[in-house]
Amino acid sequence: MFACGVSTATYANEAFDSCIVTLKQKAVDAGISTKTIEQTLGQVKYVTRVIELDKKQPEFSxxxxxxxxxxxxxxxxxxxxxxxxxxxxxxxxxxxxxxxxxxxxxxxxxxxxxxxxxxGKMPVIDSLTTLACDPRRSTYFTGELIQALKLKEAYKFETSDMVGSWAGAMGHTQFMPSAYAKYAIDADGDGKADLWNSxxxxxxxxxxxxxxxxxxxxxxxxxxxxxxxxxxxxxxxxxxxxxxxxxxxxxxxxxxxxxxxxxxxxxxxxxxxxxxxxxxxxxxxxxxxxxxxxxxxxxxxxxxxxxxxxxxxxxxxxxxKHDNISRDKLKLLQTKLNEKGFDVGKPDGVLGANSRAGLQAYQRSVGLTADGFPSDETFSRMGID
The missing domain is CATH 1.10.530.10 (Lysozyme)
Structure with missing residues (x-):
């Protein structure tokens, strides 16, 4: 279900509008003015591309x-x-x-x-609102959206000037709104910390x-x-x-x-x-x-x-120079490690710390160089093409 109670298949404008009502109330509760709320959440648009990018898993590692x-x-x-x-x-x-x-x-x-x-060129308010209305990380992005609204109000940024990555990172150094709020510095003394233009x-x-x-x-x-x-x-x-x-x-x-x-x-x-x-x-x-x-x-x-x-x-x-490795191939590697008694957790196609440790242990057990790296020799020894 979406954060606003609508399934992925039937997600429509009405559901997004319902989510906006909830977000507007959260903004009010956070002390954001009616003027700022209407300038932003009153004009916000749902961006399908943002959800596509958020859910896209790379095919290769x-x-x-x-x-x-x-x-x-x-x-x-x-x-x-x-x-x-x-x-x-x-x-x-x-x-x-x-x-x-x-x-x-x-x-x-x-x-x-x-x-x-x-x-980045994507409207930050639209991106963050879209992500806040999706269940995958709704709580996190709702918090980031509220911070972005506070930044707009504090520094009188134009909504159209607040552009960035699809996930809402902004400016020369790609700060998320929460990092912007905590760490941004007005170094040039013009009364605002402007990470886009200064x-x-x-x-x-x-x-x-x-x-x-x-x-x-x-x-x-x-x-x-x-x-x-x-x-x-x-x-x-x-x-x-x-x-x-x-x-x-x-x-x-x-x-x-x-x-x-x-x-x-x-x-x-x-x-x-x-x-x-x-x-x-x-x-x-x-x-x-x-x-x-x-x-x-x-x-x-x-x-x-x-x-x-x-x-x-x-x-x-x-x-x-190694070729990128498919996530499916890494999942198979993790599955085989688990089957051989080298516990690496649930296969996910991501070679994290646990997977590297398990791979090292396997390599050491069969006399390979135990560097935790999925080399061609390692795949071959495990019977993976």
């Missing part, structure tokens, strides 16, 4: 190479360096205030909206957001590393954090072969493309990046793009 190569590009590196120089003074002030170095803000900006060149506001807000998420001043995000030939992959993933001194004792070195520096920092090992691809140690700030976006691929891309913008070389080990 993207490989690290395909993800990384599309995001960490030479153009983004060069444009990031250009904009770093252009906004140098502001970025240094933000580093002093929030502890976030300039190259990281450039990397987030680059990945989120191509440095502001594409901030670069100063957007970058300052991103720095504040990262600071509030726990960014560790004077620490890296992580780094590419080189594993010893005899590494047994016992410690892998964010559940297996170890002090840097312990990683050094295990023979892990910097990617260029030099010894790791060993300050009192915890780190976890990530192998996004398996043991034949690049290896990374992620530090505290890696976890902070993942609080912005819960993707290890994203966190690595942000960290490495920041390094490149700051003058670093490309990866020492290029990601191997």
């Amino acid at each position: 993207q490989t690290f190479n395909n993800y990384f190569s599309k995001r960490v590009t030479d153009w983004r590196v060069q444009e990031g360096r250009r904009l770093l120089k252009k906004h140098h003074q502001l970025l240094l002030q933000l580093q002093q205030t929030y502890g976030v170095p300039p190259q990281y803000l450039m990397a987030f900006w680059g990945l989120e909206t191509n440095f502001g060149s594409y901030k 670069t100063a506001d957007a970058l300052s807000s991103a720095a504040n957001f990262l600071h509030q998420l726990g960014w560790a001043r004077n620490e890296r995000w992580g780094r590419e590393v080189k594993l010893p030939d005899d590494y047994d992959y016992q410690f892998l993933g964010r559940k297996d954090k170890r002090p840097l001194v312990k990683w050094a004792e295990l023979g892990v070195r910097k990617a260029d072969g030099n010894s790791l520096t060993t300050p009192d920092m915890q780190a976890a090992l990530y192998l996004p493309a398996g043991h034949t691809g690049p290896a990374f140690l992620g530090y505290n700030n890696f976890d902070v990046i993942m609080r912005w976006n819960r993707s290890e691929f994203y966190a690595i891309a942000v960290g490495h793009l920041a390094d490149r913008i700051n003058g670093a070389t490309p990866l020492y080990v290029a990601p191997p």
Whole structure:
């Protein structure tokens, strides 16, 4: 059933109108003025495309190479360096205030909206209202809608100017309304935190957001590393954090072969493309990046793009080119792991932490390299074409 009591098959204008009545009352209860409610919910439109995008499940699980190569590009590196120089003074002030170095803000900006060149074109109020009237995540999006209405009222935004992604993320740094309300900064002093039109506001807000998420001043995000030939992959993933001194004792070195520096920092090992691809140690700030976006691929891309913008070389080990893996194939892998006694939970076609742990255990049991990566050799050993 839809949030307003209508089945998917018979969802019609009357049902949406009924849902709007409920949302209007919630807006009143939240203290939003009648004028704002009528300017927004009184004119809102249902957007079928938003529901299609929300419910669409990718047919394939993207490989690290395909993800990384599309995001960490030479153009983004060069444009990031250009904009770093252009906004140098502001970025240094933000580093002093929030502890976030300039190259990281450039990397987030680059990945989120191509440095502001594409901030989304979908009407935020329409998108959020449509999602609030759908049962899948109605409570969450109702809260985001109320926050968006409050932002419009507080800053006198025109409804037509409030555009963004299909899910309601807004501005240069793609903040959801709740993040906008909590972390947005009026850096240029014009009386409003405008993440669409003010670069100063957007970058300052991103720095504040990262600071509030726990960014560790004077620490890296992580780094590419080189594993010893005899590494047994016992410690892998964010559940297996170890002090840097312990990683050094295990023979892990910097990617260029030099010894790791060993300050009192915890780190976890990530192998996004398996043991034949690049290896990374992620530090505290890696976890902070993942609080912005819960993707290890994203966190690595942000960290490495920041390094490149700051003058670093490309990866020492290029990601191997693997084909994207179908979700059905991953579901079959999970099913077979469960059947063999390696509990990975309900097969869903998503290779999460539990699935990787189960896959590692299986690989170790049959003498394969236990990197938790679904390689062709692993699929073949399990009888999956």
